[in-house]
Amino acid sequence: MQTNLSPNDIERLRREAKQISRDEGCTYTEAINRQAVKMGYPNWALMQHAVSTMPRRFPIFDRSLDEMRQAFRKVKGLDGMRDADTAMRRQMPDLSTQFANPMSALEYARDYLELALSLPRFDPHMHSVAWIEMRVLLPYVFEPLTGTDRFIVLGRDYKPLGMANREDHIDYEAYKNLHVHLPAAELSQATRHTDYKPGYLHGVNPMAGRKYAAALLKQIETVIKLVSKYERSNEQRQGAHRQA
Known part of the structure; x- marks a missing residue:
């Protein structure tokens, strides 16, 4: 079921x-x-x-197909702007602290990518909202936390998943909502593919084309199954951290 x-x-x-x-x-x-x-x-x-x-996990990704189509288009008024990327990022909400747990973040990413792939044309403009969102909202790597058996889920900017700000130094330990306890061997098996070390999801930028985005979606679905397998013990650990 x-x-x-x-x-x-x-x-x-x-x-x-x-x-x-x-x-x-x-x-x-x-x-x-x-x-x-x-x-x-x-x-x-x-x-x-x-x-x-x-x-319900929180937050839930909820966007219409028309809204996603609009997100793929070039944002108006950016021509000649010195740093259009930063300007767009400053308008994005920070979801990194809102995700209840890693499963919330991963399911949000899965739902985002499924909707994006349902568009007849998968070609986000480099000055579009979707271009930034795919760097911020889609998982890139399960980064090991030094001296622990935990990993943190990061986006392509090596920031906690959902964080648009890429300028400030971030203490990964502060984002316990995105920490996950997984056996390294199982994570290695789930993320194994050519040219990228274990822990990294499909490394080719999903904005490069539909086949790359589809490959990333397949890996997201694989790690969701793995994280779900250990979710109960992760929640118990997080509860212990909150009570400490």
Whole structure:
């Protein structure tokens, strides 16, 4: 049974059901119930009820396809600006301290990339909001914390995932909400690929093209499964830290 379905997951299942209905000539109700069965539920109504009662991770990525399409476009008014990148980053919210735990951050990244890949054209402008977001919101590496058995999830700027500010020095120890305890051998296996050392997700910049973004999404889904496997013990450790 599929749990922790996000709003984007529900919307994707609806879109797929509409396509199934058109392709196979069945009713939308039949198609949507088949989608629920595929997720491990008896029917769509029971799946929606189950999803509505599940504990929500925070924050949840919620953006329409049109909004994502707009995010891919060049931001107006940046021509001639000395540092357009910094100007855009200053307008972005800092999610690094808002993520409840590493799973929240990873699922947010997964949902972001799934929606981006659903666009007919995957070509973010280098002066677009999406270009910056993909550096900030998508995981790049599980960085080991010196002298511990913990890792912290970082974006491409080597800042805690969700942090747009890349100028200040950051103490990784302060971001315990993004710390994860994982066996190094299992993390190495989950992130193993050519040319990059273990701990790094697919290294080619996802802005370089759809195939690279799709490869990164596949790795995000793999590490989500791994982090989920150890999530309970991680939460118990975090609770102990808060009580100390």
